[in-house]
Amino acid sequence: xxxxxxxxxxxxxxxxxxxxxxxxxxxxxxxxxxxxxxxxxxxxxxxxxxxxxxxxxxxxxxxxxxxxxxxxxxxxxxxxxxxxxxxxxxxxxxxxxxxxxxxxxxxxxxxxxxxxxxxxxxxxxxxxxxxxxxxxxxxxxxxxxxxxxxxxxxxxxxxxxxxxxxxxxxxxxxxxxxxx
Numbered sequence: 001x002x003x004x005x006x007x008x009x010x011x012x013x014x015x016x017x018x019x020x021x022x023x024x025x026x027x028x029x030x031x032x033x034x035x036x037x038x039x040x041x042x043x044x045x046x047x048x049x050x051x052x053x054x055x056x057x058x059x060x061x062x063x064x065x066x067x068x069x070x071x072x073x074x075x076x077x078x079x080x081x082x083x084x085x086x087x088x089x090x091x092x093x094x095x096x097x098x099x100x101x102x103x104x105x106x107x108x109x110x111x112x113x114x115x116x117x118x119x120x121x122x123x124x125x126x127x128x129x130x131x132x133x134x135x136x137x138x139x140x141x142x143x144x145x146x147x148x149x150x151x152x153x154x155x156x157x158x159x160x161x162x163x164x165x166x167x168x169x170x171x172x173x174x175x176x177x178x179x180x
Contacts, residue, residue, distance in 0.1 A: 057122035064118040068128035071107065071135035078103070078139060082146045089150050097150065100143035104136040 078100045085093035107114070111132060115125050147153050154160060 057120055060118040060120050060123045064115060064123065064125055064128040067114060068132040071132065071139060075135065075139055079142055082142065087149050093150060097143060097146045100146060101140065104139040107136045108133060
């Protein structure tokens with residue numbers, strides 16, 4: 001190859017052509033050294049790729065379990081915040097309570113998206129999804145319990161008095177004038 005000349009009309013000044021146009025033997029024509037076979041190398045490559053796939057599946061499974069147990073840490077923080085908010089109805093306690101209700105609801109709506117990166121034929125996501133759902137339902141239960149302690153849930157009969165029919169009169173009493 002001449003210095004400074006373009007190779008095969010590519011227009012590049014410093015290009016090198018690596019194509020083998022010679023009539024000499026190629027590397028496929030050279031016999032393998034003793035003790036080496038190409039078939040064993042291909043089998044080793046398939047074993048290595050299988051090990052990599054198994055390692056990746058184990059990693060995905062481990063990460064899925066970590067994501068499933070993440071709401072557990074949130075439960076203690078939210079319970080502590082609700083305890084610190086007290087049992088009187090004011091802006092802070094209502095905000096904490098509705099936050100405790102909305103976080104699990106949003107997490108339950110996005111269960112599929114949360115576990116999407118860990119989806120694989122070799123990874124069973126049913127267990128982690130069930131744990132994730134159960135922990136979020138416990139968080140939702142904490143929020144409902146806090147609503148009840150604040151008195152914002154209609155759980156007593158007196159909360160429903162307006163919807164009850166008036167009681168039927170059992171007796172009737174009249175004044176001091178005889179009715180005849």
